[in-house]
Amino acid sequence: MKVLLYFEGEKILAKSGIGRALDHQKRALSEVGIEYTLDADCTDYDILHINTYGINSYSMVNKAKKMGKKVIYHAHSTEEDFRNSFIGSNQVSPLVKKYLVSLYTKADYLITPTPYSKDLLQGYGITVPIASISNGIDLNRFKRSEEKEKKFKEYFKINEEQKVIICVGLYFERKGIIDFVELARKFPEYRFIWFGHTPMYSIPRAIRTIVKEEHPVNVEFPGYIKGDIIEGAYSAADLFFFPSYEETEGIVILEALASKQQVLVRDIPVYKGWLEDKVNCYMGKTNEEFEELIKRLVEETIPDTRLAGYRVAKDKSIERIGHELKDVYEKVIDDERSGKKAQIRLEN
The missing domain is CATH 3.40.50.2000 (Glycogen Phosphorylase B;)
Structure with missing residues (x-):
């Protein structure tokens, strides 16, 4: 299994919680022995695990779908947490919600950090399976010194x-x-x-x-x-x-x-x-x-x-989060294999 971790605007978002979430994902996957790449031009991956929702992110999802890859969207963002942020955020937040829904519904599986954010997404009418998995924390890094x-x-x-x-x-x-x-x-x-x-x-x-x-x-x-x-x-x-x-x-x-x-x-x-x-x-x-x-x-x-x-x-240590991510990856891959077997039986 190989995962493409995609993060649009990494330099811009590095100072945010979403930026740290990507670092945690890399650590978590390494902890459980899952191969990953950050190379957006890579084609030999099995799952696109995407963290952002810009125009390039939209293109990456479409590209992955055309290649027959599985897509997991990490839903860090909601309309609710977009409001009261940037200039004009409240005015455009309904459009942001509509855009997020259009992106998230393209995924085979969604991951979101808490049961609360999962409830929000389901309240949008999204029917894609959703797993609630914390962004995790590196305990050693924050040990008192x-x-x-x-x-x-x-x-x-x-x-x-x-x-x-x-x-x-x-x-x-x-x-x-x-x-x-x-x-x-x-x-x-x-x-x-x-x-x-x-x-x-x-x-x-x-x-x-x-x-x-x-x-x-x-x-x-x-x-x-x-x-x-x-x-x-x-x-x-x-x-x-x-x-x-x-x-x-x-x-x-x-x-x-x-x-x-x-x-x-x-x-x-x-x-x-x-x-x-x-x-x-x-x-x-x-x-x-x-x-x-x-x-x-x-x-x-x-x-x-x-x-x-x-x-x-x-x-919520990174080690535990790695196992939870692995479970979702394996479920997505297993669903794909089951689907292919069912298709073969139908064709025969």
Whole structure:
């Protein structure tokens, strides 16, 4: 079995969760011994596993179908998580949904990160079989390291007395960036750091203004930072606060959990079944609730959920994800073989 992993616009999307999903897929397939290629011109593959939905992605699907290849579409995107992102996203989101449905229905099988996103896709009227498989997490990469934590603290000049709250995400309203900044105003004694970057020309003026000018001095937007510094931040910070309104999973949450960090998220449907309030994380719905929880979590006056959170990440390790992907690949290949046998019997 050979799989073509196709990812359109890899350089552009490398800083996003979808970009990290591709890295996880490569690792996962290697872990279970499945041969893969990233060469879009390759023709000797069995399955096209496609991650993106641009014009070239559409062409790749059509090309694969004409060659008689099986197609698995990784449905990272929905209309719901496209809204409240780029300039004009809300106006064109119905068209995006229609386009996504046209693409996804060409596949032999769909993979999507959570039961929630699976429900959304089925709600679109899609009847293609769908498997819910996490994007996974590299536990070793996010294992606590004093050296990485030191690099993080030196980079941001953090002293031992300072309390630090972090978030990782694109500059989207959907990600809760407005709430993150508003809550930072309530805690001038804490440092709030938002890791991540989105080209300024692509986001609404209100969000550009917040990032560039209208935020309190205790909020920092250092941009996209990878490697030891961000990995050190995950474990060295006092809290990972992710107030996103809509996700298909949220790879950054898995990264925080794998770092044994205390996690605070918005109570939204995507977390049902794997995150549980006061058990492996804390959840809030309003800024008033977040304000109270941030204070109590940073000052450690309520129970710690780090170890239970780590167990969630462990259940979604890359090794486990590799086996789940392999199961879907084998099912698709077996279905093809069964179909060919049935066709031969009909012809005879």
